[in-house]
Amino acid sequence: MFLKTSFTTLIVGVFVVYVLHTCWVMYGIIYTKPCDRPRGDNCITPFLAGNPKLQLSIYASLQSNAEGGHTLIHKEENFDVSSKFERIVNVSLPKKTRNNGTLYALIFVHQAGLNPWQDPRQVHSVVQLTTYMLPKPPEISLISGEDQKQGQKRDEQKKKQRDGNLATGTGAKAGAASSPDHPVSHWRSRLTLNIVSDHFLFDREYLPSDVHRYLRVFQNGKKMVYLPLLFVDELSNRVKDLVEINSTSTELPLTICYDSISLGRLRFWIHMQDAVYSLQQFGFTEKDADEIKGIFVDTNLYFLALTFFVAAFHLLFDFLAFKNDISFWKQKKSMVGMSSKAVLWRCFSTIVIFLYLFDEQTSLLVLVPAGIGSIIEVSCTKMSVQGF
Numbered sequence: 001m002f003l004k005t006s007f008t009t010l011i012v013g014v015f016v017v018y019v020l021h022t023c024w025v026m027y028g029i030i031y032t033k034p035c036d037r038p039r040g041d042n043c044i045t046p047f048l049a050g051n052p053k054l055q056l057s058i059y060a061s062l063q064s065n066a067e068g069g070h071t072l073i074h075k076e077e078n079f080d081v082s083s084k085f086e087r088i089v090n091v092s093l094p095k096k097t098r099n100n101g102t103l104y105a106l107i108f109v110h111q112a113g114l115n116p117w118q119d120p121r122q123v124h125s126v127v128q129l130t131t132y133m134l135p136k137p138p139e140i141s142l143i144s145g146e147d148q149k150q151g152q153k154r155d156e157q158k159k160k161q162r163d164g165n166l167a168t169g170t171g172a173k174a175g176a177a178s179s180p181d182h183p184v185s186h187w188r189s190r191l192t193l194n195i196v197s198d199h200f201l202f203d204r205e206y207l208p209s210d211v212h213r214y215l216r217v218f219q220n221g222k223k224m225v226y227l228p229l230l231f232v233d234e235l236s237n238r239v240k241d242l243v244e245i246n247s248t249s250t251e252l253p254l255t256i257c258y259d260s261i262s263l264g265r266l267r268f269w270i271h272m273q274d275a276v277y278s279l280q281q282f283g284f285t286e287k288d289a290d291e292i293k294g295i296f297v298d299t300n301l302y303f304l305a306l307t308f309f310v311a312a313f314h315l316l317f318d319f320l321a322f323k324n325d326i327s328f329w330k331q332k333k334s335m336v337g338m339s340s341k342a343v344l345w346r347c348f349s350t351i352v353i354f355l356y357l358f359d360e361q362t363s364l365l366v367l368v369p370a371g372i373g374s375i376i377e378v379s380c381t382k383m384s385v386q387g388f
Helices: 002-030 148-163 168-177 263-281 286-297 301-331 340-359 364-386
Strands: 043-046 054-061 070-079 085-092 104-111 123-128 130-133 184-188 190-196 217-220 223-226 230-232 242-244 251-261
Touching (some): 070 085, 070 251, 104 230, 123 230, 130 286, 301 364
Antiparallel strands (some): 054 070, 054 104, 085 251
């Protein structure tokens, strides 16, 4: 009895330590130690504390360094970092982008009235407006049973042939580019921007490493001042918002969304964005990463935290239930008071449920306990059939 109680206590203790450690890690991500002495030399003060007049400028370029030229697509004068807005602009696509190329957005937050390339107090970020992905599967008409896209393409080709504008080489090249087996360029129709509006005083000795790469500072007398923290939220780029680019797409709409963000939420978003990027480096496709993005973007963070605790307790109770089942059958010496048919039926139903969950590609949080339960039921059935 002592061994059983100590083993259960050990498991519960490990679970409690795991939950507390997770809470501590999340607290370390969200909480940032401020500077205790605002007038000290270790403090880094915000540039926004002086209420400067700012301007938001967004350019489109074929290269990330704007060497091939750039085009202004949106300018937000009298830019207020605390005011939320949403703008829809039409962006002209260069010929290289239409031919399965790439397009970048250069985002500048600079002092109003100054050229962003000549403003020493500007902050900028570069993000791709296009991404490569396999084209969506064709839509089949339920009435005619014909591929709608292929039907439209066939009609267009007939029209071009009738006008004498369809050349053999061009048609072959277009057919290869639109092959469903090759990734094609897609347009990201949403661009989400955030700036930390909190006038937070950073301490040099406790500067978070995740924020460090977004921090630009300059010397103002004896004080260090950091420029606005500009963040491009790429978690909001979903597959459902992607638009396939073809040779006829000369202009596409771009929705520019801006909202202020707290420092704690920014740090959490940076960690989640880095985690998704790491998964993509390990071979996750755009669609796989989109499912993970949906967990954080489409779900309230408080509800997500509640889901984590419920899932953790669910695993704990599953493990304790498995332990009790194994202990019960180990102590069982006969089938007195039990029905062999009931044991067989329970084993059969458990296996069927596991196979159904496996076929539906259910989350591992549900699939793994169901698999362990099936193994236990098979061993229990074997014991009941062969005898104790």
